[in-house]
Amino acid sequence: MRKPSSASSRPAQAAPPNPSAKTTPCCSKxxxxxxxxxxxxxxxxxxxxxxxxxxxxxxxxxxxxxxxxxxxxxxxxxxxxRPSVKRGHIAPDEEDLILRLHRLLGNRWSLIAGRIPGRTDNEIKNYWNTHLSKKLISQGIDPRTHKPLKPNTHPSTSAAPCSHHHLHDRNNSSSNPSATTKPNPDDKPPITEQDPNPYCHSLDPYDEALALGDLPAIPMSNTPSNPNEEEDEDINYCADDVFSSFINSLINDDAFSAQQLQQQAPPPPPCSGINGVAWDEDPNSMPADADAVH
DNA sequence: AACTACGCCAACCGCAACCGA
DNA sequence: TTCGGTTGCGGTTGGCGTAGT
Structure with missing residues (x-):
C-alpha cells in the first residue's frame, strides 16, 4: 500500500527521502x-x-x-x-463500447483504451469509476459482473449514499476482489466458489480461446495508442489485426449472446428511466462494426 | 458569505511483465 | 537460466471545483 499520507500527498515540491520504504519509489529522490x-x-x-x-x-x-x-x-x-489524446466528454457510443469491452475484459483498462481511439486507460478507468459503475448500480446491475444485483444488494438498500468522502467510490474497487487481484492478460481471472463468474466467464470467449491457445497473446502495446480518427492511418492502435478482429467479433457476439441471456433471465430490477445497458440492447442498434467509432 | 459534502480526475504507488546482458 | 533495469498496468489517493445548506 501507499506510504503514509505525509509522504503520499501530492505537494508540488520535492519529495523527502523515504527511508522506511523497502523499495525506494522513483519519485522519492x-x-x-x-x-x-x-x-x-x-x-x-x-x-x-x-x-x-x-x-x-x-x-x-x-x-x-x-x-x-x-x-x-x-x-x-x-x-x-500526446497529440492523439482526445479530451472532453465521452460520447455515447464510446460509453457503450466501454461497457461492452469491460464486460468482456474486466478491469483491463489498457486493453479497453486500446479499442477507443484517443482515450487513455486512466481516463477510461476514471470514467468507469465515477460514472459507469454508478450508472450500472443505479440500474441494479453489478458493475463487476455486469449481472443483475441480488435483491438485497440493490442500491435502494446497500448502495445507499455513503457519507464518507471518497469511501463510496473507493469501496467499489477496494471491496472488489477482482479489482485488487491484478488481472493478467495471460491468466484467467481467479474463479472462486463464492464468485464463480467474476468476469462473466461464461460469456467470455476471449479467455476461453486464450486458454485453448486459439488466440495470439494480447498485444501488450507499450503505447496504448489512441489516435484520433484522422491519425488512424499512420498509427496502428491495435497492432494485431487478428486480435482486433477478434475483439470486434466478441463485441458483436457478446451483444447477441447477452440479448439471449436477457430473454432467458428474469427481468432486471426496475430502473429509473435509464436506457438499457449492453446486454439488453438490440445488437442491431450498435454500430455494425465496433470500429465505426474509430 | 461561510461552511460542508461530494464528485471528478490528475497523479502517485506498487507490482509484474518485459527485455537485454 | 538468471539477474537487474526499464516499462506498463491497475489500484488508489487527495487536491480542486462546485453544489447544497
Missing amino acids: VGIKRGPWTPEEDELLSKYIQKEGEGRWRTLPKRAGLLRCGKSCRLRWMNYL
Whole structure:
C-alpha cells in the first residue's frame, strides 16, 4: 500500500527521502518534483519528445531538463500531452463500447483504451469509476459482473449514499476482489466458489480461446495508442489485426449472446428511466462494426 | 458569505511483465 | 537460466471545483 499520507500527498515540491520504504519509489529522490505539472514542464516534455521521440523514460527527465521522475514524465505524456489524446466528454457510443469491452475484459483498462481511439486507460478507468459503475448500480446491475444485483444488494438498500468522502467510490474497487487481484492478460481471472463468474466467464470467449491457445497473446502495446480518427492511418492502435478482429467479433457476439441471456433471465430490477445497458440492447442498434467509432 | 459534502480526475504507488546482458 | 533495469498496468489517493445548506 501507499506510504503514509505525509509522504503520499501530492505537494508540488520535492519529495523527502523515504527511508522506511523497502523499495525506494522513483519519485522519492531529493530534488525530484511531484504534483501537478506546470505549463512550462509540459512544454519541455512535449518539445523533447517531439524531437527525440518516446522511450528511455528513466533518463528522459534529465535529458529534457525536467526535475521529474521518468514514470511521471511517461504518465504525463501518455495521459495528457500526446497529440492523439482526445479530451472532453465521452460520447455515447464510446460509453457503450466501454461497457461492452469491460464486460468482456474486466478491469483491463489498457486493453479497453486500446479499442477507443484517443482515450487513455486512466481516463477510461476514471470514467468507469465515477460514472459507469454508478450508472450500472443505479440500474441494479453489478458493475463487476455486469449481472443483475441480488435483491438485497440493490442500491435502494446497500448502495445507499455513503457519507464518507471518497469511501463510496473507493469501496467499489477496494471491496472488489477482482479489482485488487491484478488481472493478467495471460491468466484467467481467479474463479472462486463464492464468485464463480467474476468476469462473466461464461460469456467470455476471449479467455476461453486464450486458454485453448486459439488466440495470439494480447498485444501488450507499450503505447496504448489512441489516435484520433484522422491519425488512424499512420498509427496502428491495435497492432494485431487478428486480435482486433477478434475483439470486434466478441463485441458483436457478446451483444447477441447477452440479448439471449436477457430473454432467458428474469427481468432486471426496475430502473429509473435509464436506457438499457449492453446486454439488453438490440445488437442491431450498435454500430455494425465496433470500429465505426474509430 | 461561510461552511460542508461530494464528485471528478490528475497523479502517485506498487507490482509484474518485459527485455537485454 | 538468471539477474537487474526499464516499462506498463491497475489500484488508489487527495487536491480542486462546485453544489447544497
